[in-house]
Amino acid sequence: MESMGKKKPRPRRSFTPEFKAEIVELCRRGDRTIGQVARDFDLTETAVRLWVSQAQVDDGEKDGLTSVERDELALLRRENRRLREDVEVLKRATAFFAKETR
Numbered sequence: 001m002e003s004m005g006k007k008k009p010r011p012r013r014s015f016t017p018e019f020k021a022e023i024v025e026l027c028r029r030g031d032r033t034i035g036q037v038a039r040d041f042d043l044t045e046t047a048v049r050l051w052v053s054q055a056q057v058d059d060g061e062k063d064g065l066t067s068v069e070r071d072e073l074a075l076l077r078r079e080n081r082r083l084r085e086d087v088e089v090l091k092r093a094t095a096f097f098a099k100e101t102r
Contacts, residue, residue, distance in 0.1 A: 010044075023048060024055045 026037050027048065034052065038045040056062040065073065 020051045021055075024052050027052050028055075 023037060023041065023043070026032065027034050032040070034048050035045050037043075038048045053062065053064075054067060057064040058066050
């Protein structure tokens with residue numbers, strides 16, 4: 001009885017930009033709904049909706065961060081985190097050497 005209603009989580013998959021573009025194009029044609037396209041290709045409807053939404057942003061049809069801007073933002077956040085860690089290490093080293101020279 002406990003296992004009823006619980007689905008095993010699906011393993012995370014990754015898709016090429018070309019595949020995503022093809023799926024978005026199928027959705028934009030209008031002959032099938034997003035749900036039908038998702039079922040036909042064994043994808044989650046949420047993922048397909050996100051791909052279509054991101055394509056609309058990238059094409060200027062909708063406001064938001066483009067894919068290029070998202071990639072750049074992620075890169076800058078990683079770099080910022082690394083630099084903050086470097087500053088923290090330098091602060092500790094400065095405090096350590098300040099004690100040693102007294």
